[in-house]
Amino acid sequence: MAQRDWLEGGGSRGRVVMAAPGWSERVRELLTRMNSFHGAGSSKALCLPFMVAGQQVGHVPQAVARCLCQYPAVFSVSQGDEAPARVELSLQLASYEQRTSAVQGVLRDLRAQQAFPCLKEWREELYNVMPYFCDPPLFSMERAATPLFGVKCYGAHLNGYTWRNGQMHMWLARRALNKPTYPGLLDNLAAGGIASGLSVRETLVKECQEEACIPASLTALAKAVGTISYTYEGARGGIYPECQFVFDLELPEDFVPQVGDGEVQEFYLWPLDKVKEAIGSPDFKPNCSMVALDFLFRHSYILPDEERYYAELVEGLHRPL
Amino acid sequence: MAQRDWLEGGGSRGRVVMAAPGWSERVRELLTRMNSFHGAGSSKALCLPFMVAGQQVGHVPQAVARCLCQYPAVFSVSQGDEAPARVELSLQLASYEQRTSAVQGVLRDLRAQQAFPCLKEWREELYNVMPYFCDPPLFSMERAATPLFGVKCYGAHLNGYTWRNGQMHMWLARRALNKPTYPGLLDNLAAGGIASGLSVRETLVKECQEEACIPASLTALAKAVGTISYTYEGARGGIYPECQFVFDLELPEDFVPQVGDGEVQEFYLWPLDKVKEAIGSPDFKPNCSMVALDFLFRHSYILPDEERYYAELVEGLHRPL
Structure with missing residues (x-):
């Protein structure tokens, strides 16, 4: 598992670390891939x-x-x-x-x-x-x-964050190996698709409870902060136009998520530099890494005079469906 | 000035008021207008x-x-x-x-x-x-x-906010009547285009100092939180592809901006319900009202289960240039 070694071996304790060479290009490529339906060589014109x-x-x-x-x-x-x-x-x-x-x-x-x-x-x-x-x-x-x-699908994703020694940290989940999609990859603390009959907020409360044992009283404090949206073409030709409603939840320092329904194997509490490094890597479920990337932009962890593709990356997180 | 009467007569003291009838449609129309270059009937194909x-x-x-x-x-x-x-x-x-x-x-x-x-x-x-x-x-x-x-222009805009009686309020500027563009309209607390040779942060510091007498030491606390982007065609046929780098600054309760270089005639401290009502009205400089709208989304003042066009409005704030 070379990928996981690379990720988990990294991560300094400092407030800001230099991104690994090529972070910007890797993330730009992630967003291009997640919007592949609108890109060159897609089957869009044939659909x-x-x-x-x-x-x-x-x-x-x-x-x-x-x-x-x-x-x-x-x-x-x-x-x-x-x-x-x-x-x-x-x-x-x-x-x-x-x-x-x-x-x-x-x-x-x-x-x-x-x-x-x-x-x-x-x-x-x-x-x-x-x-x-x-x-x-x-x-x-x-x-x-x-x-x-190629019908549009909607979901709700939670960025769960807290503080350790004055540094912001983010909770991430590692998906169970028996999940039908993206087994074993990093995920947001809780997330799920919006099924017929459920509201956005109800979906969030349900997924937080089921996946991470976050009580509804705590999820109620989660703040809606926007969406990410993208359309990609799958390797087998499926079309995925998706919009994820994004929520941020500041968790108490002593809160620890628990594995609930078995969709998650483990939770990690990572400093944001380590989260940043994982974005765009093959270890992170791609749309969940977009949700974390959006968090890093909104929380001023990525800065316009330091990130070469700042404007382009923000645009790439919010493509019209 | 019926428009200003309508705006300034409105605004309740409550935490959440119902938007005036048609708010959603008006704001949706604003975003369509601000992206008119990509819409039906534009001159795009002829350029x-x-x-x-x-x-x-x-x-x-x-x-x-x-x-x-x-x-x-x-x-x-x-x-x-x-x-x-x-x-x-x-x-x-x-x-x-x-x-x-x-x-x-x-x-x-x-x-x-x-x-x-x-x-x-x-x-x-x-x-x-x-x-x-x-x-x-x-x-x-x-x-x-x-x-x-039709070359791309970039700017830096500041959402200045503070608290009164536990309620979030936003500082807005009213542009001087002798401004060459959008005279007399509502504007963000400070904003300006990025001129050749200046960084994004330097532009922000300069505009905050010049327009609102915000000292550089206070502007240094402003957080970069993303961008808005749009392309419209002007009434006289000009093409405006623009990206604004957005910053949020929480101001001390006793801070009051002062008219600096004369580009502003007056500052207002408004509760967010009043800011929300002004968005999409002819009284608000259109791109500045988009910056304020983005603030309302990111600060959870607009909610996915309450705002009919939530997903569409967030997308409309971030169109690729």
């Missing part, structure tokens, strides 16, 4: 708009669109010869419930066919689908299927 | 790339490009018949000094011809021109001319 009730709610890769042709009662797929290229949810499905049920049926069938590897991560967890977070949901979709349709 | 030493550093509107044809020793203008459409600074001008001097000569001539109204606001203040803030400047250009070339 079909996913239309529901006349509104675009996603981007469907060609391979998925071809597969959806099997289900003409649910999806109409125009390849652009007669009508404009698009995947449209049948207009016969007129209600939230009808759409949810019909799509869920198709997805269960595709899962049984083993048509797409991502459906192996089926969670029985529904995410709302709508053009923007502020819009009423048009239907809900199994979480594991969202990259097949 | 010519502005190339210097092989790198694009701006967007030149057609009317400006036609005018620059008068100066073939400095600018070569291709309209797309033979070469790709572009305005290129002569490659004969090989150094920073040569480019700066040649462009400055053309601009003084255009000013004398009264070719463009924005040149009436000539300031004898040079801004660096480069593809990104992190790059070495290719040359410098009179500040008033930058919208003619």
Whole structure:
């Protein structure tokens, strides 16, 4: 585990350490990668708009669109010869419930066919689908299927911080090795996707309780401080437009998070220089490292006259979905 | 002055007041306007790339490009018949000094011809021109001319805040009536463009001293907290891609800013509900109201489960340049 040795062997006790050579370039590259859907060489131009009730709610890769042709009662797929290229949810499905049920049926069938590897991560967890977070949901979709349709997903992430000897430290989690995604990587103290029916704050309280045994009374002190947003294309062709609502929570010095539901193997309390070094490394779940990076900017740990790519990195944390 | 009556008559003493009807829509519209160069109906597709030493550093509107044809020793203008459409600074001008001097000569001539109204606001203040803030400047250009070339401009803005009866308040300035731009409008406590040769922090210290008589020892406590960025097209066709480095400064309760160089007529100490109401109103200089809006998000004064457009507004504050 050379990566972990490199990380955990580092980290000075001083207030400010020089970043390792290439930190700026590595982080710039992380943000480019996390916005790869809008970059050169992406499949963006080949994806079909996913239309529901006349509104675009996603981007469907060609391979998925071809597969959806099997289900003409649910999806109409125009390849652009007669009508404009698009995947449209049948207009016969007129209600939230009808759409949810019909799509869920198709997805269960595709899962049984083993048509797409991502459906192996089926969670029985529904995410709302709508053009923007502020819009009423048009239907809900199994979480594991969202990259097949490039629909936007939302989450809540917590930066938990405290003080040791007058120095700010951040709590980080290491994901369990049996997590379906990013096993064994560094994560924020608590984080989770916003499932259908839960508010942003409810999601945060739930994840804090389940993952780190943070009582609701303590999570109530967490401050909403903005979002990060990005769209990347996965290695297997899935499209991930994501927005994470970010919260900061100053924890009492004597508070220690506890492993809850087993999604985390261990917690670390790291000085910010060590957190900074981990950002952009392969050891840190990429979107969680963006959340920590946003924290470092907002808490003045990265300075405009010292960080060459300051303006560019802040922009890269907040791309329009 | 119905607008000012409306603003100054408002503002309750309570911790949280309901926003006036339409606040969300008004602020969303502000951000759309501040990013109008990327929106429908902009002249973006008609502008010519502005190339210097092989790198694009701006967007030149057609009317400006036609005018620059008068100066073939400095600018070569291709309209797309033979070469790709572009305005290129002569490659004969090989150094920073040569480019700066040649462009400055053309601009003084255009000013004398009264070719463009924005040149009436000539300031004898040079801004660096480069593809990104992190790059070495290719040359410098009179500040008033930058919208003619759509080159990126950078500034430093200060959110000054303090406490009254346990409630956070923000200091705002009202711009003098003789300012060439946005006279009489609300502004951040101190702000200014980053002129050639000054760092971000030096610009902040200078503006705080000059505009609000904040001593350098106090400004030193200001925390860098990120940027806002946007690109709009002005009413007269100028292109404004701008990035403002944002600082927060918690001021002592007994500190009162003083009018310095006469760019400000008056300072106000407002509760955040009153600041919030002013954002997006015609009384607030638009980019300064974005800086204040970013403050309200970062300080948890706007909440994801209460503000319909939360995710969209945060994205709108941070558009890539």
